[in-house]
Amino acid sequence: MITLSKITERMTKNDIAWEKLFNHFDIISEVDRNGIFKITSTQINKIGQREARLMTKFDHRNNLPNLFQENKLSILPDSRGSYLIGRFKTHHTIKYDEIKKPLKKPFPSEIESISPNEITSEAVALNIAYASGMIDEVIETESNENSYLTLSGRLGSRQLQFKINSIYKDKEPYSITVKNSQIEIDASYENTKNIGVIEAKNKTPHDFLVRQLYYPYLFYKNLNLSKKIIPIFFTYAENIFSFHVYRFNEVNNYSSIERVKQVDYILDTNVNITLSEIQQLMNLSTFGQLGE
Numbered sequence: 001m002i003t004l005s006k007i008t009e010r011m012t013k014n015d016i017a018w019e020k021l022f023n024h025f026d027i028i029s030e031v032d033r034n035g036i037f038k039i040t041s042t043q044i045n046k047i048g049q050r051e052a053r054l055m056t057k058f059d060h061r062n063n064l065p066n067l068f069q070e071n072k073l074s075i076l077p078d079s080r081g082s083y084l085i086g087r088f089k090t091h092h093t094i095k096y097d098e099i100k101k102p103l104k105k106p107f108p109s110e111i112e113s114i115s116p117n118e119i120t121s122e123a124v125a126l127n128i129a130y131a132s133g134m135i136d137e138v139i140e141t142e143s144n145e146n147s148y149l150t151l152s153g154r155l156g157s158r159q160l161q162f163k164i165n166s167i168y169k170d171k172e173p174y175s176i177t178v179k180n181s182q183i184e185i186d187a188s189y190e191n192t193k194n195i196g197v198i199e200a201k202n203k204t205p206h207d208f209l210v211r212q213l214y215y216p217y218l219f220y221k222n223l224n225l226s227k228k229i230i231p232i233f234f235t236y237a238e239n240i241f242s243f244h245v246y247r248f249n250e251v252n253n254y255s256s257i258e259r260v261k262q263v264d265y266i267l268d269t270n271v272n273i274t275l276s277e278i279q280q281l282m283n284l285s286t287f288g289q290l291g292e
Contacts, residue, residue: 017048018065036086077181089165093207102264105132122200125236138243139196147191157181165255183215200234241265
């Protein structure tokens with residue numbers, strides 16, 4: 001059993017709350033016996049004495065509470081009020097291309113309310129990327145057509161069924177059923193042939209939570225549309241707009257994610273940037289994320 005006497009000043013509020021939950025429910029033993037432990041928001045709120053929404057979303061591996069990291073555990077929502085804890089492979093390490101000079105796109109002259117040098121949020125970065133034509137290129141919009149911003153924000157997942165790999169290669173994949181979990185789409189853009197589903201960050205992380213792309217992707221696939229669904233992890237950092245385009249080689253396999261390409265852009269504001277400067281900025285940005 002885990003003892004609460006281990007709590008130190010360096011532990012986060014999430015660490016302390018999860019210590020209580022792991023002790024109360026003997027979660028590690030349950031996972032060892034059954035493969036998965038299911039926990040509800042009510043249990044998290046009551047026993048952990050901290051809101052479940054603050055306790056269950058870990059965008060990067062280094063955000064996971066200490067007990068999860070030490071015991072190689074992850075967590076996935078399977079409904080609007082419950083979660084599964086197991087040894088799933090939930091995150092994907094981003095492979096960055098060798099630095100090359102970004103493509104230039106003009107800042108739309110009609111826009112006066114935003115300065116290209118003061119893009120401070122993911123939402124604004126996405127809006128500028130769309131207005132400047134970057135997103136149209138990435139989702140392969142024909143020159144004689146328009147793409148449209150469609151679904152975004154929070155919505156229910158409906159029912160999703162999929163497999164996800166264990167962290168152990170010799171173990172069988174987990175079979176997961178999700179019933180109306182909340183999903184959040186930062187943006188999706190649609191043209192006559194394709195739908196780009198985007199998860200956005202205003203930094204260059206080392207890895208990301210695949211669920212943020214996979215649940216929206218599978219939601220779209222379950223609509224039985226004729227269009228190709230393109231999952232895209234978008235980052236904006238140090239004036240560079242980067243689109244990491246992925247695919248899932250098996251629709252119902254969370255772990256079948258594969259990178260297709262990386263496309264980088266910069267706004268053409270008469271500011272020249274060298275390859276060495278790009279390399280330095282990317283290294284600093286990525287290092288900052290790893291140290292969080």
